[in-house]
Amino acid sequence: MARDLVRLSDVAKAAGVSQGTASNVFSRPDLVRPEVRERVHQTARDLGYAGPDPRGRLLRAGKSNAIGVATAEPLSYFFEDPFARVLMQGISEACDARGAGLALVSARNSERLAWNIQSALVDGFVLLCIENGEKLVELTRERQLPFVALALGKPDDTISAIGVDDYAGAQMAARHLAQLGHRRFGILGLELDDAHEGPVGSAAIAAATYSTSRDRAYGYFEELALYGIDRETIPIYETRSTAESVRRGLDYILTAGERPTAILAMSDRVAMFALEILAERGLSVPEDISIVGFDGVPEAATVNPPLTTVVQPIAEIGRRAVKTILEHDGGVHRESLPLELLVRNSTAGPSARS
Amino acid sequence: MARDLVRLSDVAKAAGVSQGTASNVFSRPDLVRPEVRERVHQTARDLGYAGPDPRGRLLRAGKSNAIGVATAEPLSYFFEDPFARVLMQGISEACDARGAGLALVSARNSERLAWNIQSALVDGFVLLCIENGEKLVELTRERQLPFVALALGKPDDTISAIGVDDYAGAQMAARHLAQLGHRRFGILGLELDDAHEGPVGSAAIAAATYSTSRDRAYGYFEELALYGIDRETIPIYETRSTAESVRRGLDYILTAGERPTAILAMSDRVAMFALEILAERGLSVPEDISIVGFDGVPEAATVNPPLTTVVQPIAEIGRRAVKTILEHDGGVHRESLPLELLVRNSTAGPSARS
DNA sequence: GCGTATGCTTGAACCGATTCAAGCGGTCAT
DNA sequence: ATGACCGCTTGAATCGGTTCAAGCATACGC
Numbered sequence: 001m002a003r004d005l006v007r008l009s010d011v012a013k014a015a016g017v018s019q020g021t022a023s024n025v026f027s028r029p030d031l032v033r034p035e036v037r038e039r040v041h042q043t044a045r046d047l048g049y050a051g052p053d054p055r056g057r058l059l060r061a062g063k064s065n066a067i068g069v070a071t072a073e074p075l076s077y078f079f080e081d082p083f084a085r086v087l088m089q090g091i092s093e094a095c096d097a098r099g100a101g102l103a104l105v106s107a108r109n110s111e112r113l114a115w116n117i118q119s120a121l122v123d124g125f126v127l128l129c130i131e132n133g134e135k136l137v138e139l140t141r142e143r144q145l146p147f148v149a150l151a152l153g154k155p156d157d158t159i160s161a162i163g164v165d166d167y168a169g170a171q172m173a174a175r176h177l178a179q180l181g182h183r184r185f186g187i188l189g190l191e192l193d194d195a196h197e198g199p200v201g202s203a204a205i206a207a208a209t210y211s212t213s214r215d216r217a218y219g220y221f222e223e224l225a226l227y228g229i230d231r232e233t234i235p236i237y238e239t240r241s242t243a244e245s246v247r248r249g250l251d252y253i254l255t256a257g258e259r260p261t262a263i264l265a266m267s268d269r270v271a272m273f274a275l276e277i278l279a280e281r282g283l284s285v286p287e288d289i290s291i292v293g294f295d296g297v298p299e300a301a302t303v304n305p306p307l308t309t310v311v312q313p314i315a316e317i318g319r320r321a322v323k324t325i326l327e328h329d330g331g332v333h334r335e336s337l338p339l340e341l342l343v344r345n346s347t348a349g350p351s352a353r354s
Numbered sequence: 355m356a357r358d359l360v361r362l363s364d365v366a367k368a369a370g371v372s373q374g375t376a377s378n379v380f381s382r383p384d385l386v387r388p389e390v391r392e393r394v395h396q397t398a399r400d401l402g403y404a405g406p407d408p409r410g411r412l413l414r415a416g417k418s419n420a421i422g423v424a425t426a427e428p429l430s431y432f433f434e435d436p437f438a439r440v441l442m443q444g445i446s447e448a449c450d451a452r453g454a455g456l457a458l459v460s461a462r463n464s465e466r467l468a469w470n471i472q473s474a475l476v477d478g479f480v481l482l483c484i485e486n487g488e489k490l491v492e493l494t495r496e497r498q499l500p501f502v503a504l505a506l507g508k509p510d511d512t513i514s515a516i517g518v519d520d521y522a523g524a525q526m527a528a529r530h531l532a533q534l535g536h537r538r539f540g541i542l543g544l545e546l547d548d549a550h551e552g553p554v555g556s557a558a559i560a561a562a563t564y565s566t567s568r569d570r571a572y573g574y575f576e577e578l579a580l581y582g583i584d585r586e587t588i589p590i591y592e593t594r595s596t597a598e599s600v601r602r603g604l605d606y607i608l609t610a611g612e613r614p615t616a617i618l619a620m621s622d623r624v625a626m627f628a629l630e631i632l633a634e635r636g637l638s639v640p641e642d643i644s645i646v647g648f649d650g651v652p653e654a655a656t657v658n659p660p661l662t663t664v665v666q667p668i669a670e671i672g673r674r675a676v677k678t679i680l681e682h683d684g685g686v687h688r689e690s691l692p693l694e695l696l697v698r699n700s701t702a703g704p705s706a707r708s
Numbered sequence: 709g710c711g712t713a714t715g716c717t718t719g720a721a722c723c724g725a726t727t728c729a730a731g732c733g734g735t736c737a738t
Numbered sequence: 739a740t741g742a743c744c745g746c747t748t749g750a751a752t753c754g755g756t757t758c759a760a761g762c763a764t765a766c767g768c
Binding site: 362 | 754
């Protein structure tokens with residue numbers, strides 16, 4: 001009924017103490033004589049006081065004791081996407097441990113996103129730069145709060161960021177396949193620029209907005225070059241991480257030249273779609289074709305066949321991000337975490353029939 | 355560097371306008387003459403003003419434009435548990451649509467939980483009462499904000515709640531099995547009270563703290579009674595939703611009397627654990643034994659065999675919860691959503707060999 | 709030239725707490 | 739008896755905005 005009618009000053013007045021004392025009763029009880037303390041508590045109860053309003057406290061204290069995780073995807077992304085989920089587990093673990101709250105910030109349209117970022121009651125941001133990462137960084141920077149970018153597209157030394165060595169990871173994947181004896185490859189890539197899909201050449205890669213895709217591509221190329229494979233002969237298709245997009249990508253890759261015996265996928269998600277589609281077409285993995293993913297999401301272990309992939313320490317990235325925001329409060333902090341190749345059953349040597 | 359040094363009043367002073375006007379420049383630009391507006395903006399830029407601080411606005415406006423989702427589980431629960439994830443998808447969808455923010459509130463120990471609830475900057479709470487639900491309700495009630503309880507243990511007409519008709523759902527499950535011809539059952543239950551596990555009888559069920567478990571049990575019983583099955587002959591084991599617990603439950607159920615031909619599980623999670631354990635023991639489902647779950651989480655469709663289950667409109671529950679908080683601001687709002695039996699492959703008629 | 713409508717701008721009140729220097733009564737040591 | 743000190747309480751300042759009634763030009767109609 002009577003919402004928020006009674007405030008600390010009302011309680012103080014009714015109990016016959018100063019507001020300062022009343023405040024102490026709730027925030028620093030040991031400073032108040034037990035007798036007075038009890039009287040104030042009783043008065044508060046009688047009046048139906050809801051306890052110190054965090055809004056007032058916030059203004060005074062300055063800190064909201066919560067961190068925000070922002071992305072340009074819809075909010076449900078946090079609960080759906082395998083990568084995001086593992087990341088959030090790391091983040092929430094770190095928040096739990098530090099007693100910090102967690103606010104999810106996002107929006108589809110950029111106007112609302114801007115507003116949400118401006119008005120989020122947090123002490124810092126973790127930025128999930130999946131798509132439209134630069135916009136996100138720009139908006140957050142205006143807020144003048146500490147933030148750390150994850151998987152940022154463009155490397156920008158002026159902002160804190162935590163990431164992985166995409167280049168080295170891609171090399172591991174390529175090396176694994178090359179050592180298995182593969183010589184004909186196809187690449188299922190991620191977005192190089194916003195809203196694009198299709199076959200791409202070296203030029204497009206060099207001009208990529210997102211360094212993640214570019215670095216992975218270069219890692220593949222450089223490693224394969226050691227085995228005498230010319231990058232120009234490798235079909236590469238930029239997908240949009242949807243089943244349909246991967247289907248088109250596979251079509252292209254499998255028919256662009258002589259059929260590859262191995263596929264390098266830039267994410268587990270893409271690799272898993274590819275697995276399904278290959279099965280539909282009667283191609284068996286790894287007998288007919290090998291495939292290696294990237295990311296190391298949990299689902300990759302349970303698909304059929306279990307996916308060989310380059311695993312990122314996803315949860316650890318999340319933990320470090322929180323730590324960075326809460327502790328490294330001052331300057332720029334950049335960190336690159338190691339990657340690891342996890343060989344499962346989606347890769348094998350090229351068989352005679354290929 | 356210079357953090358938060360410049361405030362609206364500084365900008366106003368520097369630009370030679372009143373603070374009121376400066377405020378309008380940012381919040382209601384159309385009220386200010388373009389020329390002045392531009393001058394203020396320019397001054398703000400020169401001074402490095404970060405824009406109106408949400409803390410100040412919050413205090414004045416009263417609304418934080420965010421809802422909190424609280425539970426007594428650790429924060430990572432939101433990203434791990436299948437039920438919670440689908441629920442959060444519904445919640446986040448509704449928040450997105452209304453432009454509301456989302457804050458996750460939780461803590462393992464109840465002291466911290468209390469603090470987190472008291473200090474959360476939100477306009478209302480959705481309470482995920484999994485465990486320790488009453489404590490959660492009590493803490494939230496003190497805050498005097500609108501809230502709605504989900505899956506509340508004890509029915510309490512004085513609080514808003516959204517749930518499902520557990521009783522009817524359980525009936526559907528039991529009826530399905532009975533009509534298939536089953537006459538010997540075992541029940542894998544959920545918690546009746548905190549921190550308990552083991553075989554239970556009618557008395558314990560009647561005295562349950564959590565109505566969810568009780569209602570489901572009664573639904574099973576009443577329906578089976580129609581087929582002449584005495585509830586006292588049905589072994590029922592209260593599990594704790596872990597693999598080990600389910601293993602012990604299964605041990606009990608399978609050996610308490612003549613082996614059942616069908617198992618009624620009070621959650622998909624429990625049913626899925628049971629599926630694994632039965633497979634280990636060489637019992638095939640549904641040939642040797644049928645099993646039906648409860649909840650309808652997405653994973654239930656992909657296990658082997660796909661699980662017959664009673665599906666809850668989980669995401670819809672989430673959506674309605676948000677709607678209730680944001681719109682039904684005043685009184686108590688109680689709602690019960692319909693359940694549906696989804697027959698997949700974990701159930702069949704009892705075979706000759708059983 | 710006068711009254712009035714129009715359109716910005718101002719100044720002050722207010723949102724709900726926390727904090728801290730100063731005050732005050734009483735105790736203790738000398 | 740005096741001064742130092744202790745423990746609790748007070749009052750006022752502060753946090754950073756928003757809002758609204760009132761004020762002040764300027765332009766307009768007649």
